[in-house]
Amino acid sequence: MLITMTVAISFSCHFLIQHILEDVAATPFELLVTLSYPVTDLGLLLAVSTLFFGLHHSQAKKEMLFILFGLFVQIFANSIHLFFILNNGYESGNITDPLYILSALLIALAGRLYGNAPAEPETRLKSTSIIRLLIPYASVTVLFIFMIFYAGFNALTIGAAVSIILLMIRQAVTIVENRTLYDQLLQRSDQLSINEQRYRSLFDYYPEAAYSVDLDGRFQSMNQAAASLLGFSNETEAIGLISTSFVADEDKERIMAHYPFLFNGEAREFEVTLRSQTGQQLIINITNIPIVVDGRVTGIYGIGKDITEQKNKQRQMKHLAYHDGLTGLPNRLSFEKKLMKLVQDNQKAFAILYMDLDGFKKINDTLGHDAGDDLLVSVSSRLLSSIRTGDMASRQGGDEFAILLSEFSKLEEVQDVAMRLLGLISQPHHVAGQALFLTPSIGISVYPDNGDSPEQLIKKADMAMYDVKQNGKGAYRFYFEHEKENV
Numbered sequence: 001m002l003i004t005m006t007v008a009i010s011f012s013c014h015f016l017i018q019h020i021l022e023d024v025a026a027t028p029f030e031l032l033v034t035l036s037y038p039v040t041d042l043g044l045l046l047a048v049s050t051l052f053f054g055l056h057h058s059q060a061k062k063e064m065l066f067i068l069f070g071l072f073v074q075i076f077a078n079s080i081h082l083f084f085i086l087n088n089g090y091e092s093g094n095i096t097d098p099l100y101i102l103s104a105l106l107i108a109l110a111g112r113l114y115g116n117a118p119a120e121p122e123t124r125l126k127s128t129s130i131i132r133l134l135i136p137y138a139s140v141t142v143l144f145i146f147m148i149f150y151a152g153f154n155a156l157t158i159g160a161a162v163s164i165i166l167l168m169i170r171q172a173v174t175i176v177e178n179r180t181l182y183d184q185l186l187q188r189s190d191q192l193s194i195n196e197q198r199y200r201s202l203f204d205y206y207p208e209a210a211y212s213v214d215l216d217g218r219f220q221s222m223n224q225a226a227a228s229l230l231g232f233s234n235e236t237e238a239i240g241l242i243s244t245s246f247v248a249d250e251d252k253e254r255i256m257a258h259y260p261f262l263f264n265g266e267a268r269e270f271e272v273t274l275r276s277q278t279g280q281q282l283i284i285n286i287t288n289i290p291i292v293v294d295g296r297v298t299g300i301y302g303i304g305k306d307i308t309e310q311k312n313k314q315r316q317m318k319h320l321a322y323h324d325g326l327t328g329l330p331n332r333l334s335f336e337k338k339l340m341k342l343v344q345d346n347q348k349a350f351a352i353l354y355m356d357l358d359g360f361k362k363i364n365d366t367l368g369h370d371a372g373d374d375l376l377v378s379v380s381s382r383l384l385s386s387i388r389t390g391d392m393a394s395r396q397g398g399d400e401f402a403i404l405l406s407e408f409s410k411l412e413e414v415q416d417v418a419m420r421l422l423g424l425i426s427q428p429h430h431v432a433g434q435a436l437f438l439t440p441s442i443g444i445s446v447y448p449d450n451g452d453s454p455e456q457l458i459k460k461a462d463m464a465m466y467d468v469k470q471n472g473k474g475a476y477r478f479y480f481e482h483e484k485e486n487v
Contacts, residue, residue: 001049007139008045011146012038016079019086037082041075048072063110070106073099133175137168209284209304212291215263217243220299229284229306231277243302248273248281262290263297271307283308324395326373327380335394335402339454342406343447351414353403354443354461355421358473360399363436371432378431382424386417402458411446411478418442418476426474439474441465450479 016038020031048071051064077099084094144164148157203210209226213219219238227235230246247255251272258268269287276282284304291299322334330338342350357379364372376399383393383401392404403421408414421440428435443465445451450460464479 001053003136004049004139005042005046007143009042010143012042012079014146015083016086037078041078044071045075048075063114066106066110066113070103070110073106074103077103137172140164140168206303209302209306211243211302211304212299213243213302214299215297219243226304229276229282229304230274231280246274246276248275258288262288262300265290265292265297281308282306283311327377327395329380329383329401330392330394332394332396332402335392335396335404336454336458338392339404339457342404343452343454348407348409349447349449350407351405351444351446352457352461353405353414353418353421353476354396354445354458354465355401355403355425355440356465356469357399357401357425358439358441358469360438363438367432367436371436374431375429375436375438378429379425382427383421386420386424388417402461414444414446415476418444422474422476441468441473442476443468444476444478446478 017035020026020034020038023031023034026034048068052068077096080099081094081096084096144161148161203221204223206223207225209223209229211219211222211226219241222235222238224235227233227238230238232238244252244255255270255272258270261268267287267289269285271283271285274282274284283306285307286305287303289301289303290297291301322330322337324331339352357375360372360375363375376395379401380393380395383403387393387403388405390406392406394402394404396402403417405414405417421442425440426437428437430436443461443463445457445461445464447457451457460479464477468475468477
C-alpha cells in the first residue's frame with residue numbers, strides 16, 4: 001500500500017501539484033482550492049488502498065471490489081480532468097466524462113449485487129491475492145516508464161532500470177517462495193489440527209480411564225473416565241497431582257519397580273489397588289506406554305480398567321469352588337488339596353477325624369430341610385470353635401464332616417480333640433424353636449501309620465467311623481490294621 005501511495009503522490013506532485021504551485025498569479029485562496037482536488041484524491045486513494053488490501057475478512061468481497069474499482073476510476077478521472085484543465089487541454093466530451101459515468105455504474109452495480117453474492121471460492125481468493133501482489137509492481141513500472149520518457153535513455157537510467165527489474169524479480173521469487181512455504185505451513189497446521197482432534201477424540205471418548213504423566217509421575221492430562229475413577233468431578237482438578245499418591249501403600253514399591261522399564265521404552269501391564277478421592281478402594285488393571293519424542297522418553301501414557309467387580313466375582317467363584325455354600329466350611333475339594341500338600345511336604349504326623357451325625361436323617365425328615373440346614377450350620381460353628389489354629393474343619397457332603405489335625409506329637413492330643421468334639425456336638429442345638437440332641441460318630445486315621453496318600457487316609461478314617469456307627473454310635477475310634485478296639 002505504501003508503494004502504491006508513493007507512486008500516486010509522485011505522479012500527482014509532478015503533473016498536478018507542481019503546476020498549481022507554479023501559478024504565481026493565483027491568490028492564496030484559489031491556490032488552496034485548486035490544491036484540495038489532488039490532495040482529496042490522494043486521501044481517497046489512501047482510503048481505497050486500505051480497504052482493498054484489507055479485504056480478507058469482508059463478507060461481500062465481490063461487491064466491495066466493484067465499489068473500490070468505481071472509486072479508483074473516479075480518482076483517475078479527477079486527476080486526468082485536473083491535468084487537462086491546468087494545461088488548457090480540456091474540452092467537452094473528453095475521455096474523463098465517460099470515466100465518471102463508469103465510476104457511477106460500478107458503484108451502482110455493487111449495490112445491485114449486494115446480498116445475492118454466493119460465497120467466494122478459493123480460486124477467487126487466490127486471484128484477488130495475485131492482484132494485490134501485482135498492483136505495487138505495476139505502479140512502480142508505470143512510474144519508471146514515465147521517468148525514462150522524461151529523463152531519456154542514458155547509462156544511469158538503463159542501470160537503474162536493470163537494477164529495479166532485478167530487485168522486482170528477486171522480490172517476486174521471494175514472495176512466491178514465501179507463499180509456497182505459507183501454504184505448506186497451513187497444510188501441515190491443518191493436518192496437525194486433524195491429528196490432534198483425532199487423538200483428543202480417542203483420548204476423551206475412550207470408555208476406560210486414559211491419562212498421561214510426566215517423568216516425575218505428575219498427571220499432565222486425563223479423560224473424564226479417569227477423573228471419575230479417581231473421584232474428581234472434572235479432569236482439570238487432578239492435573240499436577242502425583243499419580244502414585246492414589247496407589248495403596250502395599251503396592252507402591254511394586255509399582256515403582258516398573259518405572260526403569262518404562263524409561264527404557266518398554267510398555268508394562270500390571271494390577272494395582274487404588275484409593276480414590278472419596279476413599280473408595282478399587283482394583284485397576286493398568287497398561288503404561290512410554291511417550292517417546294526424538295528418541296527420548298518424555299512421559300508415560302496410561303490406560304486403566306476397573307476390574308474390581310471382576311476380581312470380586314473371581315474371589316466369590318474361588319470361594320464357592322473350595323467352600324460349602326451352606327455352612328461356609330471348606331468343602332471336600334479344599335480338604336483334599338490341603339491334605340495332599342501335607343503328604344507332599346512329608347512333615348510330622350497328622351490325623352484325620354471323619355465325623356457323621358447320628359440321627360440327622362430322622363430330624364431332617366421330621367422337621368424339614370430348613371431345620372436340617374440350620375442344624376448343620378450349628379454343628380459347623382461348634383467345629384470351628386473346637387479346632388486349633390492351622391487345623392481344618394470341612395463338610396464332606398450331607399451330614400458328614402472331616403477335621404484335619406495338621407500336626408501332633410502324641411496320640412493323646414488327637415484324643416483330646418475327639419473328646420472335645422463329642423462333648424460340643426452332643427450339647428443341645430436350638431433349631432426351629434426347640435432343642436435338638438444328636439451325637440457324632442468319629443473315625444480317625446493317622447499319617448503315616450494308616451497310609452501315605454489322601455485317598456487311603458480318608459478311606460480308613462471313614463471305615464473307622466463306620467465301625468463306631470455299627471457298635472453303638474456317639475463315640476470315636478482309631479483305625480487299626482490288625483486289631484480294632486474302642487478307645
